Amino acid sequence: MKRKQLLSLLLCGALLSGMAQGCAQLSGIAQGHAKTPEHPLVREKKGPSLENYEKADPLEPAADGSTLARHLQVPDTYEASAASDDNRFQLSCHAQVTVPDVTQIPLWKVSQKPFDEAWISQVTETFFGDAPIYDGDSYFRFSKEQIQERINELKAYEAEGNLDPYGYIAYAQEEGWENPEQYFNLQESISIYEKEYDNTPETIEKTKVTPVLSEDDTGDSSSRYFEGAVELDGSAYRYSMKAGPANSMDIKISRAGTDNSPLEWNYSLYDYQLEGGYYSMENDFPSREKAEEMAGITEKQAVEIADRYMEKLGLTDFSAKNTALSLGRLHPSGPPISYPYSEAGYRISYTRDIQGFPVTDEVDPGLSMPSMDSTTAPWGYEKVYFCVNKDGLQQAEILNLYQVEEQQIDNVTLLSFPEIADIFENMARIKYSDYVSPGESIRLDVTKAVLGYTRIYDPDTDNTSGILVPVWDFFGTKERLVNEESGNSRTKEGIPDQSFLTINAANGTMVDRSLGY
Known part of the structure; x- marks a missing residue:
């Protein structure tokens, strides 16, 4: 069981670095007003087009010193809850909201730093x-002495009749893989090390x-x-x-x-x-x-x-x-x-x-x-x-x-936080409901919302330059429940730096972080 847990953790680690985010465009946003589209999961046009960005005047600091957060109507804590009609998707938000204390947000062109x-x-x-x-x-590379030590170790296992000393075959059997014997062959390993020994110099150069x-x-x-x-x-x-x-x-x-x-x-x-x-x-x-x-x-x-x-x-x-x-x-x-x-x-x-x-x-x-x-x-x-x-x-x-x-726009107009929150709640329901199989339910608990830059680009046109745009990211934990008929299992994951959704703060479109646009 412990081997299975560890393999699963390794698979989870790979998932952390490669999990795809939903990519969509929320149509019907104009003049700063968000509307729920008939089919919102439509990918926006690729790339750093400036057509959907409007220039704004720099903010004047308020008497209490607050600037951007006040202008965007950002609450101290983002509180919200939502659920699908069948209750298979549930959303709960009790989130700290992080907003940079600035008076303007430019769009910046970026390119690849020369690797010279x-x-x-x-x-x-x-x-x-x-x-x-x-x-x-x-x-x-291994020295002759190290290779000989490994050969001696393997031959000792062979003499004992232990043909699976490192547990490869048993591991494959436990996981139900086909032909588990193919994952380790003791005699073949000895032969490989002996050939390597012959081709290795006496001392490391x-x-x-x-x-x-x-x-x-x-x-x-x-x-x-x-x-x-x-x-x-x-x-x-x-x-x-x-x-x-x-x-x-x-x-x-x-x-x-x-x-x-x-x-x-x-x-x-x-x-x-x-x-x-x-x-x-x-x-x-x-x-x-x-x-x-x-x-x-x-x-x-x-x-x-x-x-x-x-x-x-x-x-x-x-x-x-x-x-x-x-x-x-x-x-x-x-x-x-x-x-x-x-x-x-x-x-x-x-x-x-x-x-x-x-x-x-x-x-x-x-x-x-x-x-x-x-x-x-x-x-x-x-x-x-x-x-x-x-x-x-x-x-x-x-x-x-x-x-x-160079700057593309010296200060871009942003949607208010209530508008962004409305988009997030609708899009999270649509995206994560698609992940739920019959007999399952999924719950998102949002604990952090962050405004910051990310880079987008058009890979079909140029994969060496793009722009930094302001986006909202939502972080927290995701819990999946399976009913009793399917075993009544429960899994929960909370990855501190993995966003549930990334929303363009200027036009409300979804950014797929896995694709980069």
């Missing part, structure tokens, strides 16, 4: 100073290199990469860079574990509400108190460390938005249950702030395609992450940085 030699040099200097950079492909993006092995100039290794403060770090059609910039720095094995970090299930069904966490992880002890520093200290890296990178217009206690372990080469978490730290997520108006931190990477037949490359969102603990930097990721260019 100057930026690579700045990243390298920031994290590694003048430490030598080695070729990662040769540095991180350390070849100094200069970080530079090269074409991939196929010679495709649109996909470039670099894989390096750095020895720093008694640890070895993996330093990888990739640039391709979907991710224009993908930089990852991670500290290696024992014998230079890669460390795997989760996305902090401590801050997620995962209950019932696939999401049980009971006995699978150390307690929060134990994890905090393992991290060895406070959340505030972790942010201070990450802030210093951001300053050195020159990303001073970013700020930390979410911090979460996370766990790390050696990258598993067997079923997850075999590899306990041995590290803990704080994962800090950064987004950009422009003239006091932030980009909302949301988990979706924005790499989905509109259909299986689509040939247009997507463009992932700008994201910056750090993971640090008492030993310093554990991991850093820099993804798809933008280059902020």
